[in-house]
Amino acid sequence: MTDTRVDAQRKAELLSTEVRHIDIKSFDARPIVDQMEGMSFTSRDLARATKIYNTMLEDKDCSIFLVIAGSTSAGGCMNLYADLVANNMVDGIIATGASIVDMDFFEGLGHKHYQALEIPDDNVLRSLYIDRIYDTYIDEEQLQDCDHTIGEIANSLDPKPYSSRAFIREMGRYLSKHGKKDNSLVKLAFEHDVPIFCPAFTDSSAGFGLVKHQVDAMKAGRPYMTMDSIADFRELTDIKIKAGTTGLLMIGGGVPKNFVQDTVVCAEILGHEDVEMHKYAVQITVADVRDGACSSSTLKEAASWGKVDTTLEQMVFAEAGSVLPLLASDAYHRGHWKSRPKHGWAKLFA
Incomplete structure (x- = not known):
């Protein structure tokens, strides 16, 4: 018979060290990035990528899309x-x-991610209801609270189709009233009219x-809400059409990367033959052609599809958590964001 007190103690030991999220405002990466510009290999790639991102911020006509895949939020x-x-x-x-959902909204509810100071048998983790992302732990019982909260939000809405953007906006509204963390991406996006799309939301x-x-x-015989993935594509394409000049800051690849790039092609199919390719693009990834091109199509390759202009693009082959803080801190301290117009694209669907 399992001693629940021993299990609880062991679980508490494993979940004792919280992940501390980096604060880009607390340090100035400009001197480092400036010196990297004179180096070679990934260092120089990162310096050029940072310069392109700063150019996006300087360009007052440019709408910037942040594209996130992978587990950098948890990390x-x-x-x-x-x-x-x-x-x-x-x-x-x-x-x-x-x-x-599993990372930002999860922490917005007051839960945490934890550093794995040791990697025990994953079957032991399962017995303790601890989920593992490489060297990061999540309390499965807390994650189930996140699941149930999503269900509660769904139950509170009119039973009709929603794009992921529309549903995530309701998640942000929930956090603005009931959240436990001020610096939540989902909450802040709701408050600043920044739309969030998750093309594979479920x-x-x-x-x-x-x-x-x-x-x-269904059991109760009442109608229910559904997710409309076509509306996702249509809404993001609407933004691309109206935005004109656009730039991409992409972390990882996969579905989010392809989804935002495809808006150019979709706009053309809808008759907007004058739509611009994404003018600026930066991608930080560890994927290359050796993975069978599953997520490794380069930005230059995207130009052949009419998605990305090749003049101001840069691939950075690195683990994003190790280089993204330098790029973001550099851009924050250069301050071009202070004079940018606020686009508020979420208002397009109000």
Whole structure:
């Protein structure tokens, strides 16, 4: 028979050290990035990528999209992304459901991610209800609270189709009233009219809550809300058409990257043949052609599809958590964001 007191003690030991999210405002990376410009390899790539991002911020006609895939939010970049929104350094977000729900919304509810100071048997972690992302832990019981909260939000809405943007806005509204963390990306995006799109939204904790919402409604014989992925694509394309000049700051690849790039092609199909390719693009990734091109298509390759202009683009092949803080801190301290117009693209759907 399992001693629950021993298990509780062991779980508390494993979940004793919180991940501390980096604060880009607390240090000035400009001298480092300036020196990297005179170096070679990834250092010089990062310096050029940072210069391109600063050019996006300087260009008052440019709408900037932050594209997030992977687990950088859980790994310590969560406040970094929130600071980009709070300081008008991005105008729209396209991300995986995990980044938005399992990580940011999760912490917005008051929960935490923890450093794994040791890597025990994963079967032991399972027995303690601890989930692992590389060297980061999540309390599964807290994650289930996130699932149930998503279900509660769904239950409170009119039973009709919603784009992920529309539903995530309701998540932000919930956090603005009930949240436990001021510096939440989802909350700040709601307050600053920055739309968030998750093209694979239910591939996250949101999926569990939404499935329960639907099943409970079906059993009770009442209508239920649904997610409209076509509306996602249409809405983001609407923004691209109206924005004109656009820039991409992409962390990782996969679905979010392709989704935002495809808006150019979609606009053309809708008859907007004069739509601009994304003028600026930076991608930080560890994927290359050796993975069978699953997520590794370069920005130059995207030009062949008519998605990205190749004049001001830069690939940075690095683990994003190690270089993104330098780029973001440099851009924050150069201060071009202070004179940017606020686009407020979420108001387009009000």
